[in-house]
Amino acid sequence: MTIFEKSREGRRAFVPPELDVPEVPVEDLLPAGARRERPAELPEVSEPEIVRHYNTLSKKNFDLDTGFYPLGSCTMKHNPKLHERLAALPGHARLHPLQDPEYAQGALELMWLLERSLSEIAGLPHVSLQPSAGSHGELAGLLLTRAYHEDRGEQRTKVLTPDTAHGTNPATVSMAGYEVVKLGTAPDGGIDLDDLREKADEGVASLMLTNPNTLGLFDTNIEEIARIVHDVGATVYYDGANLNAVMGIARPGDMGFDIVHFNLHKTFTQPHGGGGPGAGPIAVSDRIQPFLPIPRVTRSAGSNGGEPRYDLDYSAEKTIGRLRGFQGNFGVFVRSYAYIRSLGGDGLKEASESAVLNANYLRARLAEYSEYLPIAFDRICMHEFVLSGRGAKEKLGIKTLDIAKRMLDHQVHPPTVYFPLLVDEALMIEPTETEPKERLDDFVEIIGSILDEAKEDPDKVRNAPYTTPVRRLDEAGAAKRPVVRWRPDAENPGDPDRAGAAGGDSPSV
Amino acid sequence: MLDAIGVDSLEDLFAEIPSGVRLGRELELDDGRSEQEVYGELSALAARNRHCEEETSFLGAGMYDHYVPALVDSIVQRSEFLTPYTPYQPEISQGGLQVMFEFQTAISELTGLPVSNASVYEGPSAVAAAGYLAKLETGRSKLVASRGLHPHSRGALRTHAAGYRMEVEEVPLNAEGATDLDALAGAVDDDTAAIFLQQPNFLGTVEELGSLAEASGGALVVCAADPLPLGVLKPPGEQGVDICVGEGQTLGNRLDFGGPSFGFFAVQERFIRKLPGRIAGETRDVDGKRGFVLTLQTREQHIRREKATHNICTSQALNALAGVIYLSWLGKQGLVELGELMLRKTHYAREALGLEAINPGPVVREFAVRVPDLDGLFKRARAEKINPGYRLGRDYPEYEDGLLVAITEQRTRADIDRLATVAAEARQGVPA
Numbered sequence: 001m002t003i004f005e006k007s008r009e010g011r012r013a014f015v016p017p018e019l020d021v022p023e024v025p026v027e028d029l030l031p032a033g034a035r036r037e038r039p040a041e042l043p044e045v046s047e048p049e050i051v052r053h054y055n056t057l058s059k060k061n062f063d064l065d066t067g068f069y070p071l072g073s074c075t076m077k078h079n080p081k082l083h084e085r086l087a088a089l090p091g092h093a094r095l096h097p098l099q100d101p102e103y104a105q106g107a108l109e110l111m112w113l114l115e116r117s118l119s120e121i122a123g124l125p126h127v128s129l130q131p132s133a134g135s136h137g138e139l140a141g142l143l144l145t146r147a148y149h150e151d152r153g154e155q156r157t158k159v160l161t162p163d164t165a166h167g168t169n170p171a172t173v174s175m176a177g178y179e180v181v182k183l184g185t186a187p188d189g190g191i192d193l194d195d196l197r198e199k200a201d202e203g204v205a206s207l208m209l210t211n212p213n214t215l216g217l218f219d220t221n222i223e224e225i226a227r228i229v230h231d232v233g234a235t236v237y238y239d240g241a242n243l244n245a246v247m248g249i250a251r252p253g254d255m256g257f258d259i260v261h262f263n264l265h266k267t268f269t270q271p272h273g274g275g276g277p278g279a280g281p282i283a284v285s286d287r288i289q290p291f292l293p294i295p296r297v298t299r300s301a302g303s304n305g306g307e308p309r310y311d312l313d314y315s316a317e318k319t320i321g322r323l324r325g326f327q328g329n330f331g332v333f334v335r336s337y338a339y340i341r342s343l344g345g346d347g348l349k350e351a352s353e354s355a356v357l358n359a360n361y362l363r364a365r366l367a368e369y370s371e372y373l374p375i376a377f378d379r380i381c382m383h384e385f386v387l388s389g390r391g392a393k394e395k396l397g398i399k400t401l402d403i404a405k406r407m408l409d410h411q412v413h414p415p416t417v418y419f420p421l422l423v424d425e426a427l428m429i430e431p432t433e434t435e436p437k438e439r440l441d442d443f444v445e446i447i448g449s450i451l452d453e454a455k456e457d458p459d460k461v462r463n464a465p466y467t468t469p470v471r472r473l474d475e476a477g478a479a480k481r482p483v484v485r486w487r488p489d490a491e492n493p494g495d496p497d498r499a500g501a502a503g504g505d506s507p508s509v
Numbered sequence: 510m511l512d513a514i515g516v517d518s519l520e521d522l523f524a525e526i527p528s529g530v531r532l533g534r535e536l537e538l539d540d541g542r543s544e545q546e547v548y549g550e551l552s553a554l555a556a557r558n559r560h561c562e563e564e565t566s567f568l569g570a571g572m573y574d575h576y577v578p579a580l581v582d583s584i585v586q587r588s589e590f591l592t593p594y595t596p597y598q599p600e601i602s603q604g605g606l607q608v609m610f611e612f613q614t615a616i617s618e619l620t621g622l623p624v625s626n627a628s629v630y631e632g633p634s635a636v637a638a639a640g641y642l643a644k645l646e647t648g649r650s651k652l653v654a655s656r657g658l659h660p661h662s663r664g665a666l667r668t669h670a671a672g673y674r675m676e677v678e679e680v681p682l683n684a685e686g687a688t689d690l691d692a693l694a695g696a697v698d699d700d701t702a703a704i705f706l707q708q709p710n711f712l713g714t715v716e717e718l719g720s721l722a723e724a725s726g727g728a729l730v731v732c733a734a735d736p737l738p739l740g741v742l743k744p745p746g747e748q749g750v751d752i753c754v755g756e757g758q759t760l761g762n763r764l765d766f767g768g769p770s771f772g773f774f775a776v777q778e779r780f781i782r783k784l785p786g787r788i789a790g791e792t793r794d795v796d797g798k799r800g801f802v803l804t805l806q807t808r809e810q811h812i813r814r815e816k817a818t819h820n821i822c823t824s825q826a827l828n829a830l831a832g833v834i835y836l837s838w839l840g841k842q843g844l845v846e847l848g849e850l851m852l853r854k855t856h857y858a859r860e861a862l863g864l865e866a867i868n869p870g871p872v873v874r875e876f877a878v879r880v881p882d883l884d885g886l887f888k889r890a891r892a893e894k895i896n897p898g899y900r901l902g903r904d905y906p907e908y909e910d911g912l913l914v915a916i917t918e919q920r921t922r923a924d925i926d927r928l929a930t931v932a933a934e935a936r937q938g939v940p941a
Contacts, residue, residue: 002607003833004614011840013578013580013837013838013839013840013843014838014840014843014846016846016847016850016918017919019850020921020922021853021854022853023853024856026741030715030741030742030852030871031871033717033719033743034715034743035741035742035743036739036742036744036845037743039740040619040739040744040841040844041841042839042840042841043840044841044842045837047580047838050834054587054830054834055584057603057604057607057608058587058589060601060603060604061589061590061596061601061602061604061605062589062598062601062602063588063589063590063591063592065588065589065592066588066589069593076594079591079592080544082548084586086552088582090555090560090561090562091554091557091558091560092555092558092765094561094562094764095558095559095764095766096561096566096568096572096574096766096896097764097767097768098568099558099559099560099568100896104558104559106553106554106556106558109554117538120536120538121536121538132630132634132768132769133630133821133824134822135810135820135822136630136821139672139820142672143668143669143671143672146672166811166822167810167813167817167822168820170810170815171815171817171819171820172810172820174815174820175641175669175672175819176672176673177672177673177674180814218525218526220527222530223529246526248535249523249531249532250530250531250532251530251532254530254531254532255530256530263823272592272594272595273591273592273593273825274590274593274594274595274596274602274605274827274830275595275605275627275787275824275825276595276769276771276824276827277768277769277824277826277827278823293668314903320668320671321664321668322664322665323665323669324633324634324661324768325571325572325633325634325659325661325662325756326571326767327766328767328768329765329767329769330765331765331766331768332768337551338547338551341539341541341542341547342541342542342547344538344542345535345540346540346541347541348536348538356522357511357514357519360516360522361514365513380514380516380522404598405600408600408601413594419811437510465600465601468600469600469603470599470600470794470798470799471600471794471795472600472794473599473792473793474793475599475792477792478790478792479790479804479806482781482788482805483790484788484789484791484804485613485614485617485623485624485625486791
């Protein structure tokens with residue numbers, strides 16, 4: 001039941017503060033044409049009932065603090081509790097974004113320190129923390145690329161994206177006003193170099209690449225790839241979704257990338273929040289720097305050997321402008337900087353090593369079931385790997401979706417499924433470094449038990465889950481007749497009579 | 510573990526990385542620290558900021574020092590809300606999905622528009638996303654924005670429009686600090702995809718949305734709104750607005766030096782399949798039990814790829830949760846009471862300051878005045894730990910002497926009177 005259905009007239013939680021100014025009639029302050037005629041139908045509920053409502057809802061969520069969450073490309077690593085305490089300090093949480101920099105020196109210094117740390121990790125000299133999430137960082141990268149080429153008097157129209165790219169990459173290309181040109185994948189899982197050579201021409205603005213890629217494989221031709229792209233005057237963009245594999249081991253800047261985005265909510269432990277918030281800072285090379293978003297954080301030496309002074313600079317002449325309000329998701333910066341300070345340089349490297357070790361261990365253990373779940377590309381992987389459910393589908397009659405749904409009954413979150421698109425019935429598995437060996441072993445056993453079960457009774461798997469708050473939901477029906485808000489007189493959307501009676505494709509909203 | 514993998518050492522796992530791109534040294538970052546040391550270090554940094562509990566702040570300009578009730582903190586810190594990913598597996602994500610559905614309902618009620626998504630990043634980039642929708646919908650190349658639109662929203666709109674190849678033309682404010690209707694009508698032509706307004710506008714002026722919307726011709730009408738004053742203001746959806754977007758910080762989110770907060774995006778029904786971001790929809794499971802799923806995903810980047818209506822993936826779910834908890838806490842009556850309280854306090858403050866008003870008409874929560882000696886006022890106010898507001902000159906050369914003053918429910922009459930006294934003393938040149 002929604003909070004709206006729990007509403008009872010006259011109930012409330014809020015007590016307004018005292019009205020300490022004259023009680024002028026509202027009609028004298030707002031003309032009739034500007035006034036709301038009937039109140040918004042918000043719920044009328046007491047505080048205890050609000051708390052119960054949301055606590056009850058929370059228990060219908062599976063979360064990382066409860067169990068294993070090997071969701072490929074999402075880097076579901078532990079979120080240290082310290083970070084929440086730090087972000088909640090009034091000096092952070094109650095600091096106004098337009099506070100005079102003189103009175104926000106601690107916040108600006110933290111941003112500057114985070115920028116410097118990310119710069120070192122990326123191997124690129126300049127950082128802007130502003131983008132709100134990874135896809136916003138991608139967009140920033142392409143807008144920077146456009147500004148860079150236009151500054152040189154060049155008009156370019158195309159962006160190369162491998163067919164293994166995240167869905168955000170092609171969508172970003174369109175939003176930045178470019179045309180997507182797809183690149184094929186070679187038999188070893190890397191970019192098809194011949195295809196790249198053929199498509200790289202003077203009309204190409206950029207190549208967007210994830211390395212390791214979405215198959216969890218490091219593209220060993222990366223230097224050659226960067227050379228080919230640079231030779232036609234295009235930029236090389238690094239999607240940082242998979243940075244967790246290579247911190248302190250190999251840096252995008254040293255691989256030849258011009259622009260990198262970070263997902264602070266993946267690699268740097270901002271909790272995912274059920275779909276955000278995140279942050280998508282970007283690091284860039286010298287030639288891209290003049291175009292970075294404003295404001296920039298600056299540091300200048302203090303006078304007479306005093307403390308350095310931090311400021312916000314809006315003056316960059318060639319900037320692409322601002323991407324959003326204020327300075328970015330500062331609360332996320334606090335958590336990610338705390339993470340970097342906690343681990344230090346060697347700790348970050350160790351995190352990447354452990355992430356790759358865990359992924360390879362799981363890959364090796366799951367090879368036991370290769371008859372049903374063959375690995376898509378059989379080589380050492382980085383922080384994640386992709387299995388195909390082809391064998392299970394052919395031999396056991398169960399699809400990847402069924403395996404994923406049956407996992408829900410075993411209190412683990414399934415891997416990313418049906419991505420990347422070039423692998424049939426894909427399962428993309430990323431255990432992260434914060435899982436102990438026992439969790440990985442448990443997961444192997446769970447997969448084994450699901451496959452065994454399917455040999456006996458495939459329907460048992462096909463009809464899963466059984467123990468979750470709801471079972472498989474009618475997604476097609478939800479999309480065909482969208483009910484996207486509660487209404488007091490709402491019909492029952494699951495009512496088969498209604499689905500038949502209304503017909504057509506018109507949304508009921 | 511290495512045995513199971515069949516390698517001798519950790520290094521073997523990285524053997525494929527070409528030597529030319531290996532770092533070959535340690536990262537030049539300080540060594541790791543214990544929890545208590547990191548706490549000490551970052552809390553020392555935090556202590557160097559002057560936050561809203563350490564001064565009497567009249568600073569707004571897009572983010573506001575509203576009271577956040579304790580139950581918001583307590584619920585959003587539950588790990589079941591804090592630590593899951595986007596609800597790709599609906600059977601184990603009903604909590605988060607239902608929250609999205611409730612959020613969409615609340616935003617729909619506030620804006621007077623039938624369809625809302627489940628959040629976008631924040632306010633100004635939501636404005637830019639509306640520009641992209643207008644581009645996809647109309648194929649035209651011009652956007653017309655009132656200068657009453659937040660300067661950051663106009664900035665973000667220009668930045669993003671450079672990508673989707675559109676021009677942005679600005680329309681000035683009139684002598685009352687409201688959008689100039691004639692100038693707006695004059696700026697709109699056959700190639701205009703959308704007009705952009707803000708309610709209340711950046712100066713706090715209550716705009717006559719209905720008349721402005723009528724000047725749009727065939728262009729879409731986009732309104733950026735603060736959801737909190739919509740408790741007392743006529744909903745944009747009832748005044749000819751097609752798309753209402755906005756910054757949601759005022760709904761139970763902290764200031765956080767500018768983020769994370771959330772943005773919202775609500776539309777008339779005919780745009781439902783062009784919305785950016787996630788949308789939760791109601792449905793049934795195989796046993797006929799009511800449930801919620803992410804729906805209309807063919808708009809989205811992971812399905813539609815380059816033909817998607819937007820590239821957004823990770824959004825602001827946790828902040829939107831804070832928003833819907835806050836609205837439940839305020840409730841139907843509380844939202845009106847708080848709105849009326851802000852109306853009265855704002856008008857009281859404008860009068861009490863006794864300065865020339867830039868927007869003398871109806872205002873809510875914020876207003877702009879001309880201050881003969883702004884530097885003098887700031888110097889005197891700062892000494893008394895008062896933050897008088899936002900200097901308009903940075904964004905508005907036409908208001909070089911302008912001060913934007915925000916009055917939330919947290920500012921008492923005594924606070925306002927203190928600011929008035931300081932302003933009077935500054936004006937009279939009384940030594941500080």
